[in-house]
Amino acid sequence: MDWINLAVTLIKIVVLTFMVLLPMIAYSVWAERRVAAKIQNRVGPNRTGIPFTKWGLAGLGQPIADGLKFIFKEDFTPAHVRTGFFWLAPALTMVPALMTCAVIPFGSELNIAGYKIPLVIANLNVGPLFIFAIASLSVYGIVLAGWASNSKYSFLGGVRSTSQMISYEISLGLSIVPIVMIFGELNLTEIVKWQDSNGWLLLPFWGEGPLLPKVILLVPVLISFLIFTVSMFAETNRLPFDLPECETELVAGYHTEYSSMKFALFFLGEYAAMIIGSGLAVTLFLGGWSLPGGIGSDLVDKPLWLGIAHFFCFLIKMIGFILLFIWVRWSLPRFRYDQLMRLGWVFFFEIALANVLLTALILIYFK
Amino acid sequence: MLDLLFYIFATLSVVGALGVIVNKNPVTSAFSLIAAFIGLAALFIQLDAYLVGIIQILVYGGAVMVLFLFIIMLMDLPSEERRKFGWGPVAGGILLGCVFVVQLVRVLADYSAGSRVMQDLPVGAASDVEQIGKLMFTQYYFPVQVVGVLLLVATIGVVVLSKKELD
Amino acid sequence: MAIVVKRPKLTFGEKIYLSSIAKGMLITMGHFWRALLGKGTVTMQYPEEKWDENLPEYYRGAPALVTDEQDRERCVACQLCEFICPPRAITILPEEIPSEDEWAKVEKRPRKFEIDMSRCIYCGFCQEVCPEQAIFLRKDYAITGTSRAEMVHDKDKLYEIGGVREGLVNKWNELK
Numbered sequence: 092m093d094w095i096n097l098a099v100t101l102i103k104i105v106v107l108t109f110m111v112l113l114p115m116i117a118y119s120v121w122a123e124r125r126v127a128a129k130i131q132n133r134v135g136p137n138r139t140g141i142p143f144t145k146w147g148l149a150g151l152g153q154p155i156a157d158g159l160k161f162i163f164k165e166d167f168t169p170a171h172v173r174t175g176f177f178w179l180a181p182a183l184t185m186v187p188a189l190m191t192c193a194v195i196p197f198g199s200e201l202n203i204a205g206y207k208i209p210l211v212i213a214n215l216n217v218g219p220l221f222i223f224a225i226a227s228l229s230v231y232g233i234v235l236a237g238w239a240s241n242s243k244y245s246f247l248g249g250v251r252s253t254s255q256m257i258s259y260e261i262s263l264g265l266s267i268v269p270i271v272m273i274f275g276e277l278n279l280t281e282i283v284k285w286q287d288s289n290g291w292l293l294l295p296f297w298g299e300g301p302l303l304p305k306v307i308l309l310v311p312v313l314i315s316f317l318i319f320t321v322s323m324f325a326e327t328n329r330l331p332f333d334l335p336e337c338e339t340e341l342v343a344g345y346h347t348e349y350s351s352m353k354f355a356l357f358f359l360g361e362y363a364a365m366i367i368g369s370g371l372a373v374t375l376f377l378g379g380w381s382l383p384g385g386i387g388s389d390l391v392d393k394p395l396w397l398g399i400a401h402f403f404c405f406l407i408k409m410i411g412f413i414l415l416f417i418w419v420r421w422s423l424p425r426f427r428y429d430q431l432m433r434l435g436w437v438f439f440f441e442i443a444l445a446n447v448l449l450t451a452l453i454l455i456y457f458k
Numbered sequence: 459m460l461d462l463l464f465y466i467f468a469t470l471s472v473v474g475a476l477g478v479i480v481n482k483n484p485v486t487s488a489f490s491l492i493a494a495f496i497g498l499a500a501l502f503i504q505l506d507a508y509l510v511g512i513i514q515i516l517v518y519g520g521a522v523m524v525l526f527l528f529i530i531m532l533m534d535l536p537s538e539e540r541r542k543f544g545w546g547p548v549a550g551g552i553l554l555g556c557v558f559v560v561q562l563v564r565v566l567a568d569y570s571a572g573s574r575v576m577q578d579l580p581v582g583a584a585s586d587v588e589q590i591g592k593l594m595f596t597q598y599y600f601p602v603q604v605v606g607v608l609l610l611v612a613t614i615g616v617v618v619l620s621k622k623e624l625d
Numbered sequence: 626m627a628i629v630v631k632r633p634k635l636t637f638g639e640k641i642y643l644s645s646i647a648k649g650m651l652i653t654m655g656h657f658w659r660a661l662l663g664k665g666t667v668t669m670q671y672p673e674e675k676w677d678e679n680l681p682e683y684y685r686g687a688p689a690l691v692t693d694e695q696d697r698e699r700c701v702a703c704q705l706c707e708f709i710c711p712p713r714a715i716t717i718l719p720e721e722i723p724s725e726d727e728w729a730k731v732e733k734r735p736r737k738f739e740i741d742m743s744r745c746i747y748c749g750f751c752q753e754v755c756p757e758q759a760i761f762l763r764k765d766y767a768i769t770g771t772s773r774a775e776m777v778h779d780k781d782k783l784y785e786i787g788g789v790r791e792g793l794v795n796k797w798n799e800l801k
Contacts, residue, residue: 129660130653134668176485217587220512227520231492234524238485238531246531253528257521277587422653423646 103212104193112192115409116362117154123362123417125150130421161355169240169348176239181349181356184232187225188363194218195370196280198380198402199287202395210380210402211280218279219267222371223260226326229364230256233328233335233345236357240348248344251428252328252335258435259325265443266318269311269450270375283379291378304457311450316376318439318446320415323368325435328361330420334428369412373405377412380405464504471497484530488523495519509587680764685747687765688740689787690780691758697728698784699759702735706751706760714744715751738783742768743776761787 121136128135139156140148168174195218198210215221230253237249270292274282290296292312295305325332336344346357373379380401390397426434470493477490495518502511594602638644659665669676680686692698702719718737722729751760763786770776778786 126657128668129657132656132660132665132667134666134670176489215508217508217512220509220516224512224516224520227516227524228496230520230524231489231527234527234531235489250528250532253524257524260520418650418653418657422650 099208100212103208103210107197107210107212108189108192111197111406112189112363112366114154115366116359117158119362119366119413119417120157120359121150121153122413123420124153126414126417127421130418158355161352164351166351166353171241172348173239173241176235177348178353180232180236180239181353181360182232183235184229184360185356185363187229187232188360188367191222191225191367192370194221194279195367195374196283196379197405199283199393199398201398201402202393209280210398214278214280216278218277218282219271219371219375220277222367223264226364226367227256227260229360232357232360236349237345240345242348244342244347245345248335248341248347251341252345255325255328255332255334255431255435258432259322259439262318262435262439262443263322263326265440265447266315266322267375268443268447269315272447272450272454273308273312279374279379283374283381286378287381291381291383292376294378294383304453307453307457308450311446311453312376314442314446314449316372318443319372319376322435322439323372324416324419325431327364327368327416329365329416331423331426332431333425334431337425365416366409366413369409369416370405373408373412377408379408460504464501467497467500467504469497470494471501485527488527488530491526492519492523495523507586509590677764684764684766685749685762687742687747687763687768687778687786688745688749688751688760688783689763689765689778690738690760690783691787691790692784694789694791696789697731698734699757699790700735700738701731701757701759702733702738703756705754705756709750709754711748711750712744712746714741714746715739716741735780738780740778740783741776742770742778743773758790761790763787 125135125137127133136150136153138147139150139152140146141152168177193212194215196209196211200207200209233252233256234249237245237247237252240246271277273292274285276282276285286292290305293309293316295302295309324330328335334344335341336346338344341347346354349357382400382404393401472494474490474492474494474497478487478494481487481490495514499511499514499519502508502514656665690698690700702717704717704719707713707715707717716737716739717735719733720736722731722734728734747762749762752762765786768776
């Protein structure tokens with residue numbers, strides 16, 4: 092029985108990280124390029140389809156071609172770098188991003204021949220904390236890249252990234268405290284189950300329970316959601332806050348000296364962090380895998396079709412959130428560095444603290 | 459299986475801890491320390507102390523060491539020079555080690571292994587997050603408040619000290 | 626003299642940026658949907674659609690040598706273009722025109738005139754500097770080759786691209 096559990100876990104790791112997450116990373120790059128093109132009245136990559144034919148398939152072959160290109164490019168290590176750390180840095184960015192997907196519930200459970208398989212790799216009681224802890228390690232990859240490259244642009248990028256990530260980790264952590272208070276739970280699976288029967292945190296319009304407190308709770312939840320989302324942008328170094336790699340000032344920031352697959356790991360690590368961030372936001376605020384309207388939430392034994400529907404529901408929500416990331420990136424200009432720090436320390440930190448207090452007051456008043 | 463994981467992570471923390479003092483380059487030392495912390499956190503998690511393990515990574519691995527590293531990099535510390543070998547520090551180190559071993563032997567002599575078997579937590583019991591939280595806000599409420607005030611004082615002190623230079 | 630720029634006073638609504646952010650996001654969203662429905666896309670799908678007939682008069686394509694109306698090569702191998710060429714793409718080997726030739730009074734002509742198109746930057750300096758108006762930038766822009774040697778345009782190729790150019794200065798013929 093133990094070995095079966097181990098095998099199931101291994102299969103889940105392989106399927107969820109390498110067959111769900113990695114293709115999603117690759118195709119979010121494609122989506123990024125296509126959406127950016129559409130926003131700028133261009134076409135975007137639309138030709139790389141099936142080789143030796145005229146079928147472009149809207150450029151769906153592009154990620155595969157990009158990957159092949161990265162693998163076959165010359166892997167150049169400049170002479171002035173600290174080689175050991177230079178090689179370690181890309182791995183340190185990619186690995187934490189992939190590790191965090193261990194606690195994200197991708198679906199409820201798959202009922203295969205009476206054997207229920209929960210679609211989460213590790214059902215920890217400290218889900219969000221685990222994600223924050225592992226994600227906070229990914230800063231080392233960037234710092235190390237900046238330091239080991241031994242170039243001023245990389246170094247400045249690394250330094251910027253460090254201070255930015257430390258600053259926004261605080262508001263990120265504080266922003267989910269009210270959410271955790273509302274759920275009274277740190278287990279992501281339980282959080283989603285709660286939302287499945289009581290309505291999503293941002294749309295609490297179905298399920299049992301009195302409606303008025305839920306609607307009043309929407310105020311702190313909305314504030315939390317806003318702070319969480321913006322901090323997520325800063326944590327993943329995405330565009331309004333992409334100062335660690337801002338091209339106009341730092342060439343390419345911390346990965347200036349990198350080429351080939353090592354560069355690709357930085358590039359894809361950013362997208363992986365973005366996808367995990369979207370997954371966490373969806374899980375906490377948008378009901379995770381639960382279907383809209385609370386469909387099927389009263390079934391104790393979930394049939395196979397419901398499990399599959401839950402899985403795809405989660406993926407669709409996640410894709411929607413990734414599209415939001417992309418949309419923001421191609422709409423908003425870059426912040427100045429002092430503005431970024433001011434926003435993090437002066438506004439978000441205080442608002443998040445006040446929000447905790449507000450939530451506590453509401454919870455005490457209504458329960 | 460679990461034993462194997464224990465040995466992997468124990469080795470990681472021991473090797474990391476050794477790396478801190480053996481390495482000449484301060485950045486390498488800092489990274490060894492991070493490796494030691496991560497190994498330690500993994501050991502905590504193996505003992506089902508999820509919160510402690512995660513906090514270990516979050517606070518020490520993710521925040522404190524980042525600041526350490528940040529400062530080391532900004533100051534661009536050179537690698538340590540080879541120091542002159544002196545008998546004084548070596549003798550002191552050996553003495554300290556001996557004292558530690560004696561203490562360990564005394565403690566282990568009093569401890570009879572296997573006499574007290576700890577009960578496993580029943581499945582579905584309150585999570586360790588909940589229990590630690592309850593303890594902190596009931597039994598240890600006063601110390602928590604004192605530590606909070608202490609941190610506040612430190613914060614204000616830092617602000618005062620760093621602002622003074624501007625005038 | 627220093628000019629004091631009056632900064633506009635921002636209201637609270639403007640200071641928190643949220644309205645402008647929303648406005649900007651709506652604009653990009655509008656562009657996205659219009660482009661998704663196939664309107665407003667300005668991209669030209671290159672190998673299928675080309676811009677050739679719309680190329681402006683001043684378009685700077687591949688440089689080429691021209692002959693005049695009497696089929697004389699205009700180039701007198703003064704090597705000014707070779708001298709001015711920023712990427713040093715031009716190589717000229719002058720030779721004397723034998724005295725029995727019809728154009729013996731011109732004295733020099735290029736024996737070898739090569740432009741390395743893998744170096745050419747289409748700057749047009751050669752055209753500007755030429756005292757004989759012998760070299761012109763044409764509208765050919767898709768210069769390709771499978772080897773470096775193929776990318777070097779020799780004299781025959783240059784005259785083939787350039788062709789005959791009538792009018793302009795007539796220093797060496799009877800028309801003057």
